[in-house]
Amino acid sequence: MNEALGYVHGLVGWAFSLAEAYDVPSLIGAGVFFLFAGLALLFACGVVFLRNVVHSALSLTATFICVACLYLSIDADFMGAVQILVYGGAVAVLIVMAIMLTRRDDMAHSNPSRGLWQHAGAAVVSGLFLLGMAAVAVLSPFQSAPQPLGDAAPGLADLMLSHYVLPFEVAAVLLLIAMIGAILLAKGAEES
Amino acid sequence: MNLMDFVRLATHVGLHHFLLFSALLFAIGLFGLLTKKGLIPLLMCVELMLNAVNINLVAFNHYMPVSDYSGQLMAIFAVAVAASEVAVGVALAFRIYRDHGTVDVDELREMKG
Amino acid sequence: MGEYGGLGLFFLVALIFPVSALIPAFLLQPRQPTKEKRIPYECGVDTVGKTYVQYRVGYFLYALVFIVFDVETVFLYPWAVRFGHLGLFALIEMFIFIAILAVGLGYAWKKGALSWK
Numbered sequence: 001m002n003e004a005l006g007y008v009h010g011l012v013g014w015a016f017s018l019a020e021a022y023d024v025p026s027l028i029g030a031g032v033f034f035l036f037a038g039l040a041l042l043f044a045c046g047v048v049f050l051r052n053v054v055h056s057a058l059s060l061t062a063t064f065i066c067v068a069c070l071y072l073s074i075d076a077d078f079m080g081a082v083q084i085l086v087y088g089g090a091v092a093v094l095i096v097m098a099i100m101l102t103r104r105d106d107m108a109h110s111n112p113s114r115g116l117w118q119h120a121g122a123a124v125v126s127g128l129f130l131l132g133m134a135a136v137a138v139l140s141p142f143q144s145a146p147q148p149l150g151d152a153a154p155g156l157a158d159l160m161l162s163h164y165v166l167p168f169e170v171a172a173v174l175l176l177i178a179m180i181g182a183i184l185l186a187k188g189a190e191e192s
Numbered sequence: 193m194n195l196m197d198f199v200r201l202a203t204h205v206g207l208h209h210f211l212l213f214s215a216l217l218f219a220i221g222l223f224g225l226l227t228k229k230g231l232i233p234l235l236m237c238v239e240l241m242l243n244a245v246n247i248n249l250v251a252f253n254h255y256m257p258v259s260d261y262s263g264q265l266m267a268i269f270a271v272a273v274a275a276s277e278v279a280v281g282v283a284l285a286f287r288i289y290r291d292h293g294t295v296d297v298d299e300l301r302e303m304k305g
Numbered sequence: 306m307g308e309y310g311g312l313g314l315f316f317l318v319a320l321i322f323p324v325s326a327l328i329p330a331f332l333l334q335p336r337q338p339t340k341e342k343r344i345p346y347e348c349g350v351d352t353v354g355k356t357y358v359q360y361r362v363g364y365f366l367y368a369l370v371f372i373v374f375d376v377e378t379v380f381l382y383p384w385a386v387r388f389g390h391l392g393l394f395a396l397i398e399m400f401i402f403i404a405i406l407a408v409g410l411g412y413a414w415k416k417g418a419l420s421w422k
Binding site for chain 1 (some may be wrong): 309348356357358359360362364365366368369370371372373375377378379380383384386387390391394395398401402405407408411412413416417418421
């Protein structure tokens, strides 16, 4: 009994010292980050491991939305809106369209994977990659020093239309070429 | 390091959290890219990896001592490139399905002499 | 981030409200499934064929034009917000941008991607 009381006492003291060490907004921020990061990783695993390709596409869209929420959590409102608009909207529609254009008879097993050996190899490769990236991320002495930058959209416009005006026009040309190429591929298939 | 220190480190969300998260997302995409057979699941995995890169760009823009939004602008250009990529990728998948009757990359081996 | 707290609360309430209505219904409902009850509801008539059918390419071409102009919106929005301060050079640049994409739209139109056959 005394032991249990001591344990509870220790736990309460620990919680209090945690609450003292932090302001509550910081803890809420951590909660938001871990909630959406965890959900995004879960849905990303769903993209890879679900057996039905339509479920995979739905899981991919959910990943995009969770990443958009993470953008909002670091004051990147415009990027969050772009993420929902382009990825959650257009890219998701196009992926579902691709699934419906290349119909399979058995939808329940429409997302096949390779064999066990390939899985092991892929796990080793991506694990090594993850290890390397994590080492770089943890060991690099980045100093976190968020700067107040003002509203994103006007700041982006100033950059985009002065210093980055050539990439901006090249992006338009890239979109034009992608559109023409995709129409050529799709219409050619329709006519033949 | 005791538990308290670890909790203090983990709940103070900073650049490292986002870097680790994006590395995990990229690794999941890479794993899918190496194990999936269908063309469209492969496209989805590439989208996951591109998203991981975008998270890095936006997180660096927010947490590093920078004076403008060039990181976010780079991410927006990456979004434009990703949109072009998925448009052409889907058209290619559709064309391959029409011409060969399959989107399984293991069965598409016409160039393998 | 604070201003999104209200949005999160809104989504939470919007989630709790239908779920609290559906869970009692799920727990209290009598279950007598028959074959007719289990088929998908389609305005009372019997469903014909499979659920997954192959779409025609016309849908894809619409989605293609949509994604290109979706990305154009992303570039147009910051310009529109900052329009008053940017001046003539930015206006000309933006019109070149729109003109390049209009060429794509014209091509799609000419190839019949916008016509519904």
